[in-house]
Amino acid sequence: MSRKYAIGIDLGGTNLRVALVSEEGEIVRKIKKPSSAQILDSLTESIAEIKAEKVAGIGLGTAGLIDRKNGRVYASPNLHAVEGIDLSTELRRRFNVPVFIENDGNAAALGEKIGGAGKSFDSFVLLTLGTGIGGGIIHGGRLLKVASEIGHMSINSDAEKCPCGNVGCLENYASARAMIARAVAMIEKGTESLLKECCKGNIYKLSPEDIYKAALEGDTLSREILRDAGKYLGVGLANIINIMSPEAIILAGGLIGAWNIYVQEAIKEASRRAFKDLFDSVKILPSSLRDNAGVIGAACLVFLSLSGENLQRYHY
């Protein structure tokens, strides 16, 4: 039998990623480009560019809430371009192959389960730590097809409103967006910081990397921002541990670059908060597929669905 291929798409962040992935979970070709408002045309172009003679299907991981009954996206506060378009029907029509859709955090969790840091765990929770905070839950070796909007869990119920409608969401304290907003606000208030010299003095262009770099150089504000964000991430980790008691928590996304301050602080805080016996049984570790978890997981949606097998029996 010939090797099978699928297209995996990751519409999770500010970039879109499209890859041709083999049944073994290997990336054959991959395109990464900035997301645009013309998402459907942009996707069609990229798929056409990397498609092999024959693909078994298209798997799509996207930010937002998935309407699983109708294969659509309900709402996507961080990626409005996908709202209201029937992406799966359109892609099916254009390429004449089956299309499967999932939340991007869920797709990344599936990717890590199949070929990444989650391979040897029967249950784990994946958190994507970037502009926003997303998640995916593996239990009993399978992906839980749930919203897993862990970033929109309220951890300060009487605090400030989140654009999602909730109040005091984890994402407002522990995401890159939250850190940058705080840095800008503090500098505007006159706080001294090395960050003022970044981006040629344009603080509105600050990135989490700038904050981490300044922190390593001893900048007080940057260290404080990373530590506080880490502390709140730890609140989120403790909540996950107390509810899901997973074998592992896998952390992904750009912010894990700041592991030594941000994540270490989070682990310390979680250890203070979660039930001791549960904390002692959980491993907290970084994603191993990094940027590729989403496209690999998305492609696997195709292989898993077509094989009719469950995840545990499907060997990569």
Added chain:
Amino acid sequence: MSRKYAIGIDLGGTNLRVALVSEEGEIVRKIKKPSSAQILDSLTESIAEIKAEKVAGIGLGTAGLIDRKNGRVYASPNLHAVEGIDLSTELRRRFNVPVFIENDGNAAALGEKIGGAGKSFDSFVLLTLGTGIGGGIIHGGRLLKVASEIGHMSINSDAEKCPCGNVGCLENYASARAMIARAVAMIEKGTESLLKECCKGNIYKLSPEDIYKAALEGDTLSREILRDAGKYLGVGLANIINIMSPEAIILAGGLIGAWNIYVQEAIKEASRRAFKDLFDSVKILPSSLRDNAGVIGAACLVFLSLSGENLQRYHY
């Protein structure tokens, strides 16, 4: 083939419940008595009293964190009597039948799935609202064998410490214990309230029923306490909805007696906070097995384990 029976035990609250349950999920006989420090002897006596000629096994639902590998209880902040005893080995030795152990919220969720309000749902979260707050999660028709300590999810990460070690746990705002503590504190501060006339003037004996009754009679303090507790319960519901996007949330425990104020307020708050599309797809409804969910679910642990079948195929 003759009918099968199992013993179901619920060590969830201030009372212990032991029942003889048929394979069809019917309670043949049941004993309910206050929990004591001599829990093992108390259980042995009750089991001996109601045991039929032959039972297939004993299922035990208990407050606390379950060490599933060793069939023991790690820690049980609300029921210290079960900590450090090897209940399953002891019961196995005394009755010479297999013994299965689960968290009490999980057992109740299983009970509701098999013969209660959760029968027709593939996925739901059960919350037990009493002295403390517990939970259980059904997904894909099966019980998730996780801690599901939903009452120990922090919803106010910078607030007061919870005895569990975490800070600002849901249980500290929305449980019976929290309501009573607030009533006592307010009355001690001199707040006028009908509650002062309850329990022959001994406010340290107040119950949630007293608060609900006073609220129905127009008592301002009681209404405020129930509404605020309900609001925080709503924060918890929204978090559950955003993460687990269940088909239903089933509410159990003594506090659902105050449905018209406490739960209604919770539903209103959850509707304001959770993602609209997810909130619109969830049904929030009361337990139908009430007090019996725990013992029925515990007995079902036996039937399910012995049949080797999964929950969906096992018909009651």
